[in-house]
Amino acid sequence: xxxxxxxxxxxxxxxxxxxxxxxxxxxxxxxxxxxxxxxxxxxxxxxxxxxxxxxxxxxxxxxxxxxxxxxxxxxxxxxxxxxxxxxxxx
Numbered sequence: 001x002x003x004x005x006x007x008x009x010x011x012x013x014x015x016x017x018x019x020x021x022x023x024x025x026x027x028x029x030x031x032x033x034x035x036x037x038x039x040x041x042x043x044x045x046x047x048x049x050x051x052x053x054x055x056x057x058x059x060x061x062x063x064x065x066x067x068x069x070x071x072x073x074x075x076x077x078x079x080x081x082x083x084x085x086x087x088x089x090x
Contacts, residue, residue, distance in 0.1 A: 004067045011074040015039055018077070 019032045046066070054062040080087040 004063050007067050008070060011070050014074060015077070018081075 015036070019035065050062060050066060053065070
C-alpha cells in the first residue's frame, strides 16, 4: 500500500511541476489555471466512485485500480498537451 501511495503522490506532483515551467510547449500561460481546475474537478468527482468501489471490492483492490488508471492518464498527459488544451482538460 505504501508503494502505491508514493506513486500516486508522484503523479499528483507531476502536473504542478509541468505547469510551473515558463514556456511548456502546447500550454499557453492563460490556460494553466483552467487545466489545474480540471485536474482538481476530476479528482473531486472520482472520490464518489472510489468510495463506491471500495465498499464493493475492498480498499486495496480499489487503491490499486486507482493507481493504475491515474498513472495511465499521467503517462498520456504529454500527448494530450501536444494535441491542445482541450484534450488536456478532458
